[in-house]
Amino acid sequence: MKILLLLTVLLTTGPAFAGIESRADSVKASVQGKTDYHAHMARELVIVAQEEKDQQHLADAAVFMDEAEKHAAQSGGK
């Protein structure tokens, strides 16, 4: 029973964790070398999203990551 529960937790949270990380990498890559306001906003928001992810707050991490991606797009990086 315990093993089943652990497997369920792993299967449900695993992709979300990986999703935040891969999105973070993508945002960072898209604003690399850029120094405009939106690029800086994107980088700062990625840091916050990753902090939230580390605290297991995946929903909050996703919200900050959405914002980061919006800024990255405005910086012309996506």
Added chain:
Amino acid sequence: MKKTILLIACATLASCATHLPTTEDKLELEGLNKKVAEAKSLGAERCAPAELAKAEVKALYAAHEIEEGGNYNMDEAQALIAEGLDAAQAAKTKCTAKKEKLTPVAKPKPNKPKAKAKPTVQPIRSYTNSEVIDLKGINFESNKATLTASSKETLDQAVLILKKRANIQVEVAAHTDSGGKASYNEYLSGLRANAVKDYLVSHGIEASRVTAKGYGEAYPIADNRTREGRAKNRRVELIVK
């Protein structure tokens, strides 16, 4: 045995207790948002994008922490606000410096007959280019350097700010309106600046971080001919050095 279990349970519950956001935290966040808006109005998106972004995101994150309610971490939110304030100030300083650099030097104009200059109010805070923390709500008894009871609330806020921003040194600058003799006003404002300094020091701020100076009536920020103007001119500020 039962007592031990009860004690352990109480200790566990106490350690799990969380703080709720206070009005002070919300006010500090408002202060940070105001600083961010000021930096933006100086064009920080262009002249200090990194500093502005940092300040803005710290404000967002602090707001998020405060709104979290049950999971609220007071120290974390306060640290975020302090970092945001530093970043917003850095943005403002950078933009102001750039503006000064870009301002072209005025060419000397041919001699024209000068119109007689009208007496004007001096520009706000012309005596400093540093960050100024307004201490609104500080009042003294008439013609004395005794702080009124209502002033202490504002001063307690100032103590909190100075404790959070432990790396700054400040000058307590006291000003009067133009009523009475200028020499007396300078003397009285000096006494009042020292009274504020004493309060800060007695509430845990290191004396080496605080100086005090009375500017008398020399730097008005409003018209001394009106009652409202005079009330505005009677003020105490903290100048970040």
